Amino acid sequence: MRIEVHIERLVLDGLPVSTADGPRVRAEVESELARLLVAGGLNRDLGGARAVARMSAPQISVGPREQPDAIGRAVAASVHAGIGASE
Template identity: 40%
Template sequence: MKIVLHIERLVLEELSLGPPGGAVLAEAMLAELGRLLAAGGLAANWRSGGASPYLRGPTLTLPPTEPSGRHVDALGARIAASVHACIGGGTR
């Protein structure tokens, strides 16, 4: 199954990552979301296609800030898990 997901806008309130942080966040989120979808697929109501003006996932807690920037990777994974909770197999 081929899954094409387009996220037009991701709103992260009260969070400043700076230019490189945004790209790292997006990469981490896409990698984790791909892994989650490969493992669990899509919920039945999304399998024939569809669109939604927005999805509201579970509230996230921010990982601790680390000098290495790994907190951005962890945040990307948490965002992916939140998106997956809305569209992934076994949900809704």
């Protein structure tokens, strides 16, 4: 199975991410979310190739010195909780 994730705009209010770290966080979100979707699938209500304009996801907690890659993985896990297949 091949899944491509492209994030056009990612708004991270209140997270310790600099403008310079933004691309690194976005890349990590894309790759980790793709990995999670391959492993766990997509919610049936969202099936097919389509854009999702907005979604709700659980809040994440990160420390003030959290690395951009770790922040990206936490964001991806939260997004996956909102769009991933239900158990």
